[in-house]
Amino acid sequence: MKKLINEPDQVLSDALRxxxxxxxxxxxxxxxxxxxxxxxxxPGKVALVSGGGSGHEPLHGGFVGYGMLDAACPxxxxxxxxxDQILAATKAVSSGGGVLHxxxxxxGDVLNFQMAAxxxxxxxxxVQTVVVNDDxxxxxxxxxxGRRGTGATVFVEKIAGALAERGADLSSVAAVAREVNERSRxxxxxxxxxxxxxNGKPGFELADDEIELGVGIHGEPGRTRSKLVSxxxxxxxxxxxxxxxxxxxxxxxxMVNGMGGTPLIELYIVYAAVADxxxxxxxxxxxxxxxxxxxxxxxxxxMVTVGKLTPQLTNLWDAPVETPALRWGR
Amino acid sequence: MKKLINEPDQVLSDALRxxxxxxxxxxxxxxxxxxxxxxxxxPGKVALVSGGGSGHEPLHGGFVGYGMLDAACPxxxxxxxxxDQILAATKAVSSGGGVLHxxxxxxGDVLNFQMAAxxxxxxxxxVQTVVVNDDxxxxxxxxxxGRRGTGATVFVEKIAGALAERGADLSSVAAVAREVNERSRxxxxxxxxxxxxxNGKPGFELADDEIELGVGIHGEPGRTRSKLVSxxxxxxxxxxxxxxxxxxxxxxxxMVNGMGGTPLIELYIVYAAVADxxxxxxxxxxxxxxxxxxxxxxxxxxMVTVGKLTPQLTNLWDAPVETPALRWGR
Numbered sequence: 001m002k003k004l005i006n007e008p009d010q011v012l013s014d015a016l017r018x019x020x021x022x023x024x025x026x027x028x029x030x031x032x033x034x035x036x037x038x039x040x041x042x043p044g045k046v047a048l049v050s051g052g053g054s055g056h057e058p059l060h061g062g063f064v065g066y067g068m069l070d071a072a073c074p075x076x077x078x079x080x081x082x083x084d085q086i087l088a089a090t091k092a093v094s095s096g097g098g099v100l101h102x103x104x105x106x107x108g109d110v111l112n113f114q115m116a117a118x119x120x121x122x123x124x125x126x127v128q129t130v131v132v133n134d135d136x137x138x139x140x141x142x143x144x145x146g147r148r149g150t151g152a153t154v155f156v157e158k159i160a161g162a163l164a165e166r167g168a169d170l171s172s173v174a175a176v177a178r179e180v181n182e183r184s185r186x187x188x189x190x191x192x193x194x195x196x197x198x199n200g201k202p203g204f205e206l207a208d209d210e211i212e213l214g215v216g217i218h219g220e221p222g223r224t225r226s227k228l229v230s231x232x233x234x235x236x237x238x239x240x241x242x243x244x245x246x247x248x249x250x251x252x253x254x255m256v257n258g259m260g261g262t263p264l265i266e267l268y269i270v271y272a273a274v275a276d277x278x279x280x281x282x283x284x285x286x287x288x289x290x291x292x293x294x295x296x297x298x299x300x301x302x303m304v305t306v307g308k309l310t311p312q313l314t315n316l317w318d319a320p321v322e323t324p325a326l327r328w329g330r
Numbered sequence: 331m332k333k334l335i336n337e338p339d340q341v342l343s344d345a346l347r348x349x350x351x352x353x354x355x356x357x358x359x360x361x362x363x364x365x366x367x368x369x370x371x372x373p374g375k376v377a378l379v380s381g382g383g384s385g386h387e388p389l390h391g392g393f394v395g396y397g398m399l400d401a402a403c404p405x406x407x408x409x410x411x412x413x414d415q416i417l418a419a420t421k422a423v424s425s426g427g428g429v430l431h432x433x434x435x436x437x438g439d440v441l442n443f444q445m446a447a448x449x450x451x452x453x454x455x456x457v458q459t460v461v462v463n464d465d466x467x468x469x470x471x472x473x474x475x476g477r478r479g480t481g482a483t484v485f486v487e488k489i490a491g492a493l494a495e496r497g498a499d500l501s502s503v504a505a506v507a508r509e510v511n512e513r514s515r516x517x518x519x520x521x522x523x524x525x526x527x528x529n530g531k532p533g534f535e536l537a538d539d540e541i542e543l544g545v546g547i548h549g550e551p552g553r554t555r556s557k558l559v560s561x562x563x564x565x566x567x568x569x570x571x572x573x574x575x576x577x578x579x580x581x582x583x584x585m586v587n588g589m590g591g592t593p594l595i596e597l598y599i600v601y602a603a604v605a606d607x608x609x610x611x612x613x614x615x616x617x618x619x620x621x622x623x624x625x626x627x628x629x630x631x632x633m634v635t636v637g638k639l640t641p642q643l644t645n646l647w648d649a650p651v652e653t654p655a656l657r658w659g660r
Binding site for chain 2: 002003004005006007011014015016017018019021022054055057058062077191192208209211228230231232234260261262263264265266267268269270271272273275285288290292295297298300301302322327328
């Protein structure tokens, strides 16, 4: 295992020290293990809290800031955050408007966020939860009942965060978060596996000429293995899977996301193929992201996420955002 | 070779199609092969043109936009852009204020930019050139006489771009670009090699427990090979090399840059060690970047760049910028 780390069991704590040092806009609580906005809670605003295993950076800590999350709870690498951690973050950002938990659909995450929400409720904090489950590749998986939550998480956090910033109430923010999830689908492809530092060896094996179609963001098995194919074919396979599940028309947002070990030049090559595919079917890419937004450590590969827009969703997408990983328009 | 590409000889053209599709703020000229701002030249403003081999994305095309570059010329992967290409970009963005060429110190780049500058001069366009040569690892290298140009390029483009946006004249913009270069140093480390698509195999070999200290951004040999060491030790080796060349004090800007295949969580671990090192020596990190800004395809590893700030340079760093890869404050 070749990694830029100190000790495998210090990966999260060392990384959080780095995040704290690099971003004065963030308040990192290294004891309770959450990342919040440095300015403290915004009075009366619905607070958005997300989290999950580490190793998917910039998700979620990189999306904490104006227009997106109020706090993020990083678990150990590929491991759910614990209920106490989520509860501490929830309490820290709660300011009377209620708290929305944004949870990717992995069994551990769902259970731990649920327990934290119950405890927060006992403490008088109103919590609603949206579970993101956009990955069309498989039903049920290594760590999931139902579909996995992947790229749509970024869309949900951006759009719900924008609505919360405008002063909407908890039910409205939760409703738009669910709407974005329901209108979004993802499909991922791995060219290589990745290695969890504590394990020291790759989570799975792929031959030199093999790729995994429909891979999960922890390397969970996908639909099938295939020989390496072209970027154009990978775009087609991904979009065939997405559009056969959710017919597309009108305006969409597209993310071509790198899994961590794939260079940007390759993501643009995939994006060109995605744009061709959608254009040929009369679908308009109204907004897009190309880059590393939800990763799987050093895995090589990409994920395509498509979200159907409405005028309101586009307007919220365009709203100002100021986080380490996503910022525009303020 | 496992890559998200179509054909090796279409990598650049396919990627440029993707860039054009993803970024309405950019005008991609796929015939002449340059990327410029979509709005056309800014009348009277000094225009900044950079470029170099592809494979270092987001450098340089990702830095085209308000507050940074006016145009970028991408060569084939790890290959200099040609003079005609640079000349076309120079003419396209020239609007009477003169043009600054920002060139990383590689022999091919320097020659081709020089030829383009001469041709532009013949056409009545005033061009000045700054050659970036911040890499302290080695004197002379595979493709370079003198020191290689690496991470400081990002600082030069940001700060000179800001001054140009404020209406400074060509000599002033060139002077600040040279000042930033002279005050900046970089040192890079590779954990793995990378593969140029047209070659189909890695540019060099590293054993499973080996790293290359002082590597160049095309995989050029560095100072020495070593067994894998900790992130803390890598930060120390990098900063020892930098500070023995340029003593540091006061405020600095730091970039911990990923070489393309290293996950963000590892870069934050390195950044924490860099922050510790500098704090212990009384040096203040006033500004920082952590992420992939100048890459080497899918190489795993990192580069540390440090630039000594002045109040003016900090002010220009903070000026609004709006490019695909760097944006804040507008």
